[in-house]
Amino acid sequence: MHAPLSPTAKILFEAANILREGGHCKGMLANGTARCAMGAIMQAAEPLFRTKHTGYYKWSQTVERATISIENMIGVPHGIVAWNNAPERTADEVIEMFERAALAEMVS
Numbered sequence: 361m362h363a364p365l366s367p368t369a370k371i372l373f374e375a376a377n378i379l380r381e382g383g384h385c386k387g388m389l390a391n392g393t394a395r396c397a398m399g400a401i402m403q404a405a406e407p408l409f410r411t412k413h414t415g416y417y418k419w420s421q422t423v424e425r426a427t428i429s430i431e432n433m434i435g436v437p438h439g440i441v442a443w444n445n446a447p448e449r450t451a452d453e454v455i456e457m458f459e460r461a462a463l464a465e466m467v468s
Contacts, residue, residue, distance in 0.1 A: 365462075366465050366466070367408070367422050367425075368425045368462075368465045369462040369463075369465040369466050370462075371401060371404045371405050371422055371423075372404075372426050372429065372430075372458045372459070372461050373459065373462045374404035375397075375400035375403070375404040375426070375458050376400075376455045376458035376459050376462070378395055378400045378404055379395060379400050379451055379454055379455050379458070380451075380455055382394055382395060383395075383451065384396070384450075384451030384454055384455075385399075386444060386445045386449070387445055389402065390403075396441070396444050396445070397430065397440050397441070397443070397444035397454050397458075398427070398440060398441060398444070400454075400458070401423055401427060401430075402423055404426075405422050405423050405426070406419070408422055426461075427440055429461040429462075429464070429465055430443075430457060430461050433460060433461045433464065434457065
């Protein structure tokens with residue numbers, strides 16, 4: 361039996377799937393179905409926004425925790441946007457980082 365995923369791990373795994381299925385973009389949150397790293401996290405957390413009585417507060421907390429988790433992995437505080445937008449950054453690298461961060465959330 362596996363322990364349930366933390367909200368942060370769920371968001372990070374879902375964000376990876378959003379990028380895998382819809383594509384990756386740079387310089388904007390969304391371009392058609394493609395999302396940047398922040399755009400994918402925000403979309404993955406969207407169901408929390410609609411949670412009764414918690415709404416935006418729970419959504420923003422979860423987005424912040426997921427973002428910090430990625431920033432800890434890349435070693436750049438407040439750097440997820442610049443990291444995503446780096447010319448050399450690929451969709452596969454962003455997806456891999458999301459999955460690594462999600463797995464680290466499960467262990468911590």
